[in-house]
Amino acid sequence: MPQPLAATPLMLPMSEGRVRAGFPSPAEDLAVNRLDLTQILVTHPQATFLVRVAGASMREAGIDDGDTLVVDRVIKPQHGHVVVAVVDGDFTVKYLHQRAGRMRLKAANPTFPDIVPKDGHTVEAWGVVTSSIKCFVP
Numbered sequence: 001m002p003q004p005l006a007a008t009p010l011m012l013p014m015s016e017g018r019v020r021a022g023f024p025s026p027a028e029d030l031a032v033n034r035l036d037l038t039q040i041l042v043t044h045p046q047a048t049f050l051v052r053v054a055g056a057s058m059r060e061a062g063i064d065d066g067d068t069l070v071v072d073r074v075i076k077p078q079h080g081h082v083v084v085a086v087v088d089g090d091f092t093v094k095y096l097h098q099r100a101g102r103m104r105l106k107a108a109n110p111t112f113p114d115i116v117p118k119d120g121h122t123v124e125a126w127g128v129v130t131s132s133i134k135c136f137v138p
Contacts, residue, residue, distance in 0.1 A: 041131045044074040049127065051084055051091070058082070058093055061108035063132050069093065070131040077125035086124045087115055096125055 042048045053067045061082060063069070069084065077083050079098040084091055085105055094105035094115065103123065105115040117123040 041070050041133075042072075043130070044072055047073040047127075048130075049073070051093070053093060053132075057107040057109050057112040059109050061095070063093065063108070063129075064134065066135065068133040068135075069129045070133070071127035072130050073127040075128040075130070077128050081125075082129040083125045084127050084129060085115075086122070086126050088122055091126070093129060 038045060049071045051069045051071055053063055053065055053069060056065055058064075063082070071084050075081075077096050079096060081096050082093065083096045083105075084093050085096070086092075087105070092105065092115070094107055097104045097106050097114075103117060103125075105123070107114070115123070
């Protein structure tokens with residue numbers, strides 16, 4: 001179930017330098033400031049929610065089981081967006097595909113079928129995923 005963001009900022013240390021993913025650089029190049037993560041991750045605080053991912057249907061989009069998604073309900077869902085959708089009352093995360101007035105939800109894992117709304121099914125793009133937060137240490 002989506003969780004609203006806390007109202008108080010979470011100020012964490014942020015390096016002004018970048019950490020190389022190639023060859024190492026001297027650590028003294030990294031000056032430290034404090035930064036509120038909501039400044040980076042959240043555009044519309046009152047309409048932004050956090051959702052924990054369960055499953056592997058979006059792994060090829062870099063969204064893995066256990067990741068936390070930042071979901072903005074103000075952004076209008078468009079073709080190609082990763083969205084949190086409600087399908088017959090259940091939440092899911094998928095790519096939104098819209099063509100010629102028809103909608104389908106597409107997984108980023110070929111072992112999962114597309115979700116194509118049929119008569120009597122309720123499908124709503126609930127919010128747009130703006131970020132994914134990964135935890136490498138539980």
